[in-house]
Amino acid sequence: MKIILNLIGAFFVAILVWSFGAGAVEYLTSSHEESVEHKFHEEPLDVSFPSDGALGTFDKAQLQRGLKVFREVCAACHSLNQVAFRSLTDLGYSEDQAKTIAAEWPIETPSINPETGEAATRPSLPIDHFPAPYPNVVAARAANNNAVPPDLSLITKAREGGAPYVYSLLIGYRPVPADLPEANRPSTGLYYNPWFANLNLAMPAPLTSAGQVTYDDGTEASLPQMAKDVTAFLIWTAEPTLPARKQTGWAVILFLILATGLGYMAYRNVWIDQKH
Amino acid sequence: MATVEQADPVLKEDGEGVRRRDFINIAALGVAGVGATIAVIPLVNQMNPSADVRALSSVDIDISSIQPGQAIKSTWRKQPIFVRNLTPKEIAEANAVNVSTLRDPQTLAERTEEGHENWLITLAVCTHLGCIPLGAGEGENKGAFGGYFCPCHGSSYDTAARIRQGPAPRNLEVPPYTFTSDTVVQIG
Amino acid sequence: MSFPWAKHYEPKNPAMRWIDERLPLPRLVYSAVGAGYPVPRNLNYFWNFGVLAGVALVVQIITGVILAMHYTANIDTAFNSVEAIMRDVNSGWLMRYAHANGASFFFIVVYIHIFRGLFYGSYKAPREMIWLLGLVIFLLMMATAFMGYVLPWGQMSFWGAQVITGFFSAIPVVGEPIRQWLLGGFVPDQATLNRFFSLHYLLPFVIAGTIILHIWALHIPGSNNPTGVSVKGPQDTVPFHPYYTAKDGFGLGVFLILFSFMVFFLPNALGHADNYIAANPLSTPAHIVPEWYFWPFYAILRAFTVDLSFFGLFTIVEAKLLGVIAMFASILILFFLPWLDNSPVRSGNYRPKFKIAFIILVLDVLVLGFCGQMPAEEPWVMLSQLAAAYYFAHFLIVLPLISHFEKPLPLPGSITEAVLNKHRIKGERDALPGMGSATQPQPAE
Numbered sequence: 001m002k003i004i005l006n007l008i009g010a011f012f013v014a015i016l017v018w019s020f021g022a023g024a025v026e027y028l029t030s031s032h033e034e035s036v037e038h039k040f041h042e043e044p045l046d047v048s049f050p051s052d053g054a055l056g057t058f059d060k061a062q063l064q065r066g067l068k069v070f071r072e073v074c075a076a077c078h079s080l081n082q083v084a085f086r087s088l089t090d091l092g093y094s095e096d097q098a099k100t101i102a103a104e105w106p107i108e109t110p111s112i113n114p115e116t117g118e119a120a121t122r123p124s125l126p127i128d129h130f131p132a133p134y135p136n137v138v139a140a141r142a143a144n145n146n147a148v149p150p151d152l153s154l155i156t157k158a159r160e161g162g163a164p165y166v167y168s169l170l171i172g173y174r175p176v177p178a179d180l181p182e183a184n185r186p187s188t189g190l191y192y193n194p195w196f197a198n199l200n201l202a203m204p205a206p207l208t209s210a211g212q213v214t215y216d217d218g219t220e221a222s223l224p225q226m227a228k229d230v231t232a233f234l235i236w237t238a239e240p241t242l243p244a245r246k247q248t249g250w251a252v253i254l255f256l257i258l259a260t261g262l263g264y265m266a267y268r269n270v271w272i273d274q275k276h
Numbered sequence: 277m278a279t280v281e282q283a284d285p286v287l288k289e290d291g292e293g294v295r296r297r298d299f300i301n302i303a304a305l306g307v308a309g310v311g312a313t314i315a316v317i318p319l320v321n322q323m324n325p326s327a328d329v330r331a332l333s334s335v336d337i338d339i340s341s342i343q344p345g346q347a348i349k350s351t352w353r354k355q356p357i358f359v360r361n362l363t364p365k366e367i368a369e370a371n372a373v374n375v376s377t378l379r380d381p382q383t384l385a386e387r388t389e390e391g392h393e394n395w396l397i398t399l400a401v402c403t404h405l406g407c408i409p410l411g412a413g414e415g416e417n418k419g420a421f422g423g424y425f426c427p428c429h430g431s432s433y434d435t436a437a438r439i440r441q442g443p444a445p446r447n448l449e450v451p452p453y454t455f456t457s458d459t460v461v462q463i464g
Numbered sequence: 465m466s467f468p469w470a471k472h473y474e475p476k477n478p479a480m481r482w483i484d485e486r487l488p489l490p491r492l493v494y495s496a497v498g499a500g501y502p503v504p505r506n507l508n509y510f511w512n513f514g515v516l517a518g519v520a521l522v523v524q525i526i527t528g529v530i531l532a533m534h535y536t537a538n539i540d541t542a543f544n545s546v547e548a549i550m551r552d553v554n555s556g557w558l559m560r561y562a563h564a565n566g567a568s569f570f571f572i573v574v575y576i577h578i579f580r581g582l583f584y585g586s587y588k589a590p591r592e593m594i595w596l597l598g599l600v601i602f603l604l605m606m607a608t609a610f611m612g613y614v615l616p617w618g619q620m621s622f623w624g625a626q627v628i629t630g631f632f633s634a635i636p637v638v639g640e641p642i643r644q645w646l647l648g649g650f651v652p653d654q655a656t657l658n659r660f661f662s663l664h665y666l667l668p669f670v671i672a673g674t675i676i677l678h679i680w681a682l683h684i685p686g687s688n689n690p691t692g693v694s695v696k697g698p699q700d701t702v703p704f705h706p707y708y709t710a711k712d713g714f715g716l717g718v719f720l721i722l723f724s725f726m727v728f729f730l731p732n733a734l735g736h737a738d739n740y741i742a743a744n745p746l747s748t749p750a751h752i753v754p755e756w757y758f759w760p761f762y763a764i765l766r767a768f769t770v771d772l773s774f775f776g777l778f779t780i781v782e783a784k785l786l787g788v789i790a791m792f793a794s795i796l797i798l799f800f801l802p803w804l805d806n807s808p809v810r811s812g813n814y815r816p817k818f819k820i821a822f823i824i825l826v827l828d829v830l831v832l833g834f835c836g837q838m839p840a841e842e843p844w845v846m847l848s849q850l851a852a853a854y855y856f857a858h859f860l861i862v863l864p865l866i867s868h869f870e871k872p873l874p875l876p877g878s879i880t881e882a883v884l885n886k887h888r889i890k891g892e893r894d895a896l897p898g899m900g901s902a903t904q905p906q907p908a909e
């Protein structure tokens with residue numbers, strides 16, 4: 001029995017050592033060039049948001065500015081499927097203001113004609129989620145040079161690098177470097193952006209000039225400002241419960257530290273007459 | 277604590293030390309109990325209506341196409357509601373009843389909005405066990421009192437949707453509503 | 465069952481006596497986790513992790529039952545229902561983050577529990593059955609965790625299901641039919657999601673049942689202890705309650721602080737960004753990785769890169785199948801551990817050579833885990849090949865050899881002797897105030 005198990009062990013070890021040898025030979029004999037994507041790729045910029053850190057929460061004025069950027073720039077191509085207009089009250093809007101924003105949103109909610117039953121649209125209500133710019137994936141693909149604009153509801157959670165990545169990408173469009181190999185140069189309909197994984201993405205620079213959006217609160221709409229505001233807005237859309245999470249967290253952990261401290265003292269008390 | 281830990285336990289076995297230790301043990305258990313109780317609150321509260329359900333609390337209904345004598349069924353908070361345009365005859369019938377004889381005494385005026393007395397808006401939920409009464413649709417049985425009739429256990433409601441006969445304990449409930457214009461009523 | 469000096473349940477309260485005479489449940493609890501269970505007095509903090517694993521299972525079952533009240537197992541709505549839980553359900557975000565991170569903490573605790581058993585020889589006679597049942601629990605946990613990760617129907621859910629069920633297609637002839645049977649289709653789809661939801665709900669209760677057997681088996685010989693020396697008499701033990709309930713209560717507090725920190729401040733740190741993208745059967749993520757607790761096994765799977773052939777003439781076993789066999793074997797060999805390690809000494813504290821091998825094993829598993837989360841590129845594949853080779857060698861070759869050749873250190877005569885020795889050393893130090901204890905010659909512990 002034991003001999004058989006020893007032999008099985010020897011068998012696995014032999015194969016693995018053999019595989020290692022084969023791999024090592026190949027590794028040593030082949031050349032290792034850094035891939036072009038790796039060489040030109042940039043790490044997300046160092047940027048901070050009010051929601052960062054253990055005490056972070058949202059800056060409502062910034063979220064309102066971000067909503068405006070989203071509405072005037074992003075919403076033409078990107079959906080925001082998970083978010084309902086009613087939750088805009090989180091941004092400091094009243095219920096009536098949220099209702100107005102929903103009703104005046106540039107895209108209407110799909111509906112049916114109540115008389116004929118044919119497909120139609122109607123102004124959105126607070127209970128509706130943000131309507132998508134395209135009725136389905138095929139339409140989105142057709143309208144965007146075969147690239148589907150992703151839903152932005154969770155984008156800051158759904159990308160490695162999170163919010164700083166989104167921010168970096170928005171302002172990361174650069175002229176194509178002279179030393180970029182031909183195979184990695186953007187073809188028609190693609191744009192060079194070293195923050196994107198394969199360096200070329202189908203989205204043209206969304207933020208092109210300062211003042212592209214006119215802020216209601218008088219903040220100067222520089223490119224980094226707009227990118228930062230809309231990214232902050234997208235942090236909110238990805239996790240509107242973030243402030244509640246952090247506040248609850250503090251209360252829970254402080255309570256647990258107190259309880260555990262008492263628990264430790266009680267534990268020492270119980271053991272006081274026992275050697276261990 | 278440090279001194280108690282290192283000292284010989286036998287020497288410290290006086291009343292003072294024991295009381296203090298008992299207090300800490302009880303405090304630790306008490307705090308743990310409080311924590312467990314607080315932790316139960318979200319576990320129970322998660323079963324309450326979620327934010328998307330609560331947001332259904334108001335709905336606009338276009339009443340322009342409802343002729344006198346007609347009624348429509350709509351929904352509010354996923355519950356059916358009746359919106360009925362009363363005829364002058366139905367209003368007169370409702371007002372002719374001696375309120376003090378009713379099981380759930382209410383006048384028609386109390387159940388409608390001033391200036392819109394012909395609009396009777398009620399939940400379409402029988403107050404007995406929750407069936408939808410008949411009487412809103414064309415040709416449906418309106419019961420002995422010309423209002424609504426619940427087929428489940430035979431409750432009859434009059435033209436002000438007040439309970440007149442059968443097991444239901446109360447009149448059909450009137451939801452909160454306001455007329456945002458002459459043709460649109462907002463329920464909730 | 466248990467030791468002759470174990471206290472018997474004597475209900476003081478007439479109501480409890482009434483119940484106990486008709487259904488001896490109070491008696492059972494008293495003897496299992498109450499004052500009626502004598503436990504070695506010298507257990508260290510590593511012995512907290514069994515109870516913590518039980519607590520983790522309870523947290524998972526409670527939060528899981530709650531999530532199931534709001535989740536819909538439908539490929540069109542599953543992802544959105546999870547997001548609705550995060551946004552709209554009252555405290556839903558707390559339930560989901562607690563459940564997702566709870567799985568990780570369950571595995572952390574169980575891994576520490578397993579390594580504690582490995583170091584102190586808790587798998588040896590007469591505790592083999594406890595070890596075997598523990599491994600069954602571990603296998604059930606892995607199945608449950610895998611199926612749970614599929615439920616949100618994100619990109620990693622979908623492609624994880626695709627890749628892991630793909631293991632079975634490596635089996636010759638019957639592999640592909642087995643895979644289709646598991647999935648109920650050719651790719652993960654509605655049928656897969658529904659059955660995974662059903663089983664994910666069921667298996668935790670099977671785990672709970674197996675845990676009862678695990679604890680039952682534990683109560684026959686009683687708990688092991690850091691010296692590995694068997695209990696000799698009443699002076700070696702203390703009642704579980706209040707001594708170890710108090711200690712476990714404190715351990716639970718520390719556990720909950722760490723757990724809460726992850727849930728409230730780093731809830732997505734142990735997850736993968738791609739799982740916040742809804743499943744797309746037409747687009748594979750660039751880099752598919754399982755959850756961290758599967759990384760060592762994933763590394764073993766990928767370490768096999770060369771087909772086994774008859775002098776290069778014809779292939780006997782493909783590398784893919786070898787990898788799958790090795791991955792399952794890496795857990796199955798643990799079932800043979802009680803008979804592979806024949807040393808009569810249990811605790812690694814008295815086995816100098818074993819101690820070295822054990823430390824290498826811990827580092828080796830950490831290296832495997834690291835390789836498992838890296839892309840399948842050199843030099844990580846080569847590193848994982850060496851690490852996997854040691855893993856198999858450790859259990860199948862090194863341990864049997866060590867148990868044969870090692871000369872163990874002298875064991876203490878009893879648990880009490882070991883405890884008193886420890887205190888005597890400490891007492892001598894305390895008895896010489898003003899003299900730095902570091903300068904004192906210290907007897908080896």
